[in-house]
Amino acid sequence: MTAYFLLLLGFIILLxxxxxxxxxxxxxxxxxxxSAGLIGLTIVAFGTSAPELLVSVNAALKGNSDISxxxxxxxxxxxxxLVLGITGLFYxxxxxxIHIRFDYTVTLLVSILFYGLSYNGIIETWEGILLLILFIVFNFYLFKTSTVENPEVDEEIEQVKSFxxxxxxxxxxxxIVGLYFGSELLVENAVLISREFGVSERVIGVTIIAIGTSLPELITSIIAALSKRTDLALGNILGSNIMNILSIIGITAIIKPIEVSQxxxxxxxxWMLGITILLFPLMRTKMQISKVEGSFLLLAYFTYIFFLL
Structure with a gap:
């Protein structure tokens, strides 16, 4: 029971x-x-990906590349x-x-690149550098072209003005200290639990850890949808997928090359490419993700989990 408690504690400390x-x-x-725009595109965006980054780097350094x-x-x-599916059920x-022409297109291309770089079984240091360069270029483009105000960032800034x-x-x-110790607890106890049940670190990584570190995106997207700020809900999800690959895999591979199991x-x-491709016709049909489309996405996710387990 101690490992489960420490795993949960690790999640809480991470978030x-x-x-x-x-x-x-x-x-x-x-x-x-x-400016608020620059803070939103740099600090706030990086902060939401920080839990995944620390977990992946920590796991790679400990030799648990399957978790990374x-x-x-x-x-x-x-x-x-899961996140977009549940969000669609709410609103x-x-x-x-622009979501289809830019956000979705970049998400799909980056996902294909990730698969291509991993195909030989390892993501080398130079490949990590390539991903990080693309991450910088992507954020520079966003900052130069972004004209939409983000109420969440404005609210974030209002809260810290008095600091x-x-x-x-x-x-x-x-x-930083919280992220470090949270990732330590998470990785160590995830490995212990996987060994206790005889399941692979790969399964633990793509289920428990992945869902846990996706909680900020889930909460943010549901709140955005309920507030009828649906641009934020979809942009948050697609942007997070792009950032996960370019920044987290990029930085982790630079620190230590990541082995990728067959x-x-x-x-x-x-499955990652398939569910990303599935999203395209669901978006294009009625230019919305509602209860029907959300149900399709949730069905696809739980089908993946069923075959995984």
Whole structure:
């Protein structure tokens, strides 16, 4: 029972650490005079991906590369199938043409690139550098072309405007410490539980860890949908999938090359690409993700889990 408690504690510390890190970094950014748009595209966006990043890096350094890869693939599958599916059940997610022309297209291309780089069984350091360069280019393009205000970022900034320099720095450092210890607890106890039940680290990575680290996206997307800010709901999900591959896999591979098992190549990657491709006709049919489309996505996700287990 101790391993389960510590696993849950690791999740809680990870999510809390990510939130505290964003608050502290945003407070520092406001003091330095950064714009809301730049804070949203850099600090807030990175903060929501920080739990996945720390888990993947920690797992890779400990030799648990299946958790590193499974975390990202599983999160991307869960973001579309589980998060977008559940969000569609709560409120219709309206699709704009820019979502299909840019956000979706980039998501699909980046997913195919991820599969291609992994096909030989390892993601080398130079491939990590390539992904990180694409991550920087992607964010630069977003910043140069972004004209839509993000109410969530504005709200985030309002909350930290009163922060002193000392409080911002303490939050920033505290967030980093929380992310580190949370990822330690998560990875170590996930491995213990997988060994106890005789299941692979790959399965633990694409299910428990992936769903747990996708919780911020799920909560954010549901709140955005209920608030009728459906641009944020879909953009948050597709943007998260792009960031997961370019930044998390990129940074992790630079720190240590990531070994990719054949099971991922023969199964999980194909599911990730398949559910990403499935999203296209669901978006195009009525230019919305409603209860019907959401149900299809959830069915696809649980079908994946059924065959996985």
């Amino acid at each position: 809390a650490g990510g939130k505290i890190l964003v608050d502290g970094a945003s407070g520092i950014a406001v003091k330095l005079g950064m 890869i499974g975390n990202v693939i599983g999160s991307n599958i869960a973001n579309i199938g 219709r997610v309206l699709i704009r043409r 002193s320099w000392m409080k911002s720095i303490i939050y920033f450092i505290g967030g 099971e991922f190549i023969n199964s999980d990657f194909l």
